[in-house]
Structures are given as structure tokens and as C-alpha cells.
């Protein structure tokens with residue numbers, strides 16, 4: 488495997504403590520940055536010391552892990568901070584469908600991290616001099632249908648309901664896309680700034696043009712501890728606190744949503760059980776309240792039996808039934824038959840991994856693929872035998888609000 492680092496060998500990776508930055512996103516000097524930010528903590532990065540297009544196929548996570556091992560092994564590391572996310576780090580985004588190209592890993596040249604009271608700066612080789620350009624707005628944004636119009640998508644949902652009622656499968660997640668076009672190029676930093684402020688409890692991410700704020704943590708890996716936040720089952724925010732509580736009570740009482748959630752939790756249990764010496768899955772979901780919607784949520788915690796890296800855990804988990812369905816194989820076939828689009832990185836794993844194998848990966852939801860003046864927005868919903876196509880369309884619109892706000896303010 489040949490690795491083009493494009494920097495003087497053997498490259499030196501240096502992590503040093505720095506003064507605590509107030510706002511990670513505000514420090515980004517370039518328009519196409521890397522980010523993973525949650526409640527102000529996280530990583531932002533820019534430049535590329537190494538980049539690879541991960542070939543499609545079932546073994547892609549294993550391929551990625553080996554590629555990274557080759558790259559990280561070549562580096563000389565001086566890490567004065569030694570926390571998850573210090574030392575060499577790679578960002579990655581994997582396509583939802585293993586057979587589709589577009590998965591990428593990038594080792595950024597400069598990274599700024601913040602965790603608890605610590606902050607650090609990591610550089611790979613000689614850092615370039617970055618001139619800070621102010622983030623610009625894209626101007627007026629207009630929207631057009633993506634692969635399917637709203638009525639066509641409702642028709643696809645109705646067909647999925649028929650398939651479920653016929654007994655072919657239990658649950659399938661169907662998504663649609665919208666195409667947004669600005670008057671000027673879209674500066675990802677502006678989107679990140681709006682997302683991180685408006686959705687602080689979500690994971691605001693950016694990797695190779697895929698930008699969003701996902702509430703769904705696929706896995707956080709710290710030493711042998713793993714954690715996942717499984718989401719499925721959605722309702723709206725009310726106009727008042729009392730309305731909010733009413734919506735939430737209806738969500739907990741909805742057999743359809745409880746079943747939808749149980750499918751997602753079961754898929755995570757099945758994926759993590761072989762990897763874990765201990766696994767704690769709550770018997771009942773809790774409520775996750777976001778600015779646009781409310782979800783049923785289960786926080787899963789486990790202890791790994793051996794030295795699996797975060798990418799090994801991602802490989803075992805993806806795709807969970809929160810974004811695929813039950814059973815997985817049939818659901819993926821139905822998604823291919825009915826959605827009529829390539830999901831790209833949407834609903835795929837996105838996140839980062841460090842040289843110790845620690846890292847955080849989310850499911851890329853509430854996101855868009857940004858290129859120049861255009862952004863492709865994605866949103867999907869879990870379809871069950873009792874789903875109403877019009878209600879699912881309304882739910883997808885509520886999920887689109889995240890990226891529409893990021894684009895328009």
C-alpha cells in the first residue's frame with residue numbers, strides 16, 4: 488500500500504497544550520475544514536497531511552484501519568497532552584452503502600482540540616501559514632427537489648408500508664434529498680458556526696464537504712469503554728412547555744414508535760454483544776429534546792472484551808436499524824428499490840480516530856453534502872407497518888429544518 492504524505496519524512500507530529508479557545512469553530516482559517524464539536528468541546532482541523540479514498544466493499548473499515556496504521560506508524564509523535572484526540576488524528580466519512588465509492592479518510596495538517604479544561608494544538612510536519620478570511624454568506628438560497636418530489640416520496644413510503652404489511656420486513660428507513668443553491672459559494676464555517684450555536688447538544692461535523700449536526704452518536708470509544716446513543720421514534724416540539732409534554736407523552740404511548748425504537752436498539756445489541764465483556768442497555772428509552780424535534784433515545788454503555796479500535800466497533804455496528812431497517816439485508820434492498828438515490832455519506836459513519844484507536848463517530852444525519860454554491864440536503868424516517876406517508880413527509884421536513892437554518896440563518 489503506498490502512502491503519499493507529501494511532507495518531509497519522517498514527519499513529526501507535535502501536540503502542545505494551548506490557551507483554552509472560547510470558540511473552536513471561530514478559529515477555522517479555511518473554507519473546507521474538518522470538525523467534530525459537541526457543547527463547545529471537540530476537534531477542529533484544516534489542511535491535509537494525508538488523504539485516501541477508501542475503496543468500496545465489505546472490508547472497507549478494515550482497509551481503512553490498516554491504511555491508518557501504516558500512516559500513523561510512519562510518524563514521529565511528541566504528544567505533551569495524551570488525551571483522546573491528541574497526537575495524530577484522522578477524520579473520516581463512510582458512504583451509507585458499502586458498495587458505493589466516496590468514503591474518505593484525512594489526516595489534517597493542523598488540529599485544535601478542547602476537552603474539559605484542556606486545549607491542545609497538533610501539527611503534522613511544518614504547518615502552513617494560514618491567513619484568516621472572514622466567513623461569507625451564500626446569499627439567497629433556493630431549493631429544488633432531489634431524486635424524488637414530495638408526492639413521489641410519499642408514494643415510495645406507501646410502497647414500503649405494503650412491503651412491511653406483506654411480512655417481507657419489519658422496518659425500513661426511507662430518506663429523500665433536496666438541492667439548495669446559493670447565489671455564492673457556501674462557506675462551511677458559517678454553517679458550522681450556526682449549527683454549533685443552535686444545536687449544542689448535537690455533534691456538529693464537517694468532513695470532505697459533508698456538514699451537519701447529528702444527534703445520533705454511533706460510538707464513542709475511550710480506552711475499553713464504548714458508548715452509543717440510539718435514536719428512533721420522533722415527534723414535534725410544541726409551542727409551549729405543556730404542548731411539548733403532551734407530544735412527548737404521545738410519543739411514549741405510540742406502539743409504532745416504541746416498536747421502531749426497539750428495532751434500532753436490538754440491532755445495536757446484536758452488533759455490540761460479541762465485542763463486549765459488559766453491556767448495559769436501559770430497559771426503557773428516555774426522551775431527547777432538540778430544538779426542532781423530540782426523539783426516543785437509549786444510551787448504551789459497554790466495556791470492550793479486547794483491544795478493538797473505534798473503527799472495528801463502527802464496522803460491527805453500521806448500518807444500525809436507526810438508518811437501515813430490520814432485517815438489515817432486506818431493508819437495504821428495499822432502500823435501493825424505493826429511494827431512487829445514492830445516499831452518499833448521509834446516514835453513514837462520520838467522525839475521527841486517534842493513534843490509540845480512540846475516537847467518536849456519529850451517524851451522519853441532519854446534514855448536507857456541500858460543493859461550491861450547491862448543497863444536497865438529506866432527511867429520512869423510520870417506516871413501520873402503521874406509517875402514514877403524509878406524516879412521514881412532515882417529519883422529514885422537520886428534520887430538513889436543521890440544514891435550512893444552517894444555510895439561511
Ligand SMILES: C=C(O[C@@H]1C=C(C(=O)O)C=C[C@H]1O)C(=O)O
Nearest residue numbers: 718720721809852866867868869
Ligand atoms: C433518518 C433520520 O433520523 C433517524 C430516524 C428517526 C425516526 O424515524 O424516528 C429518528 C432518529 C434517527 O435515527 C434522519 O434524520 O434523516
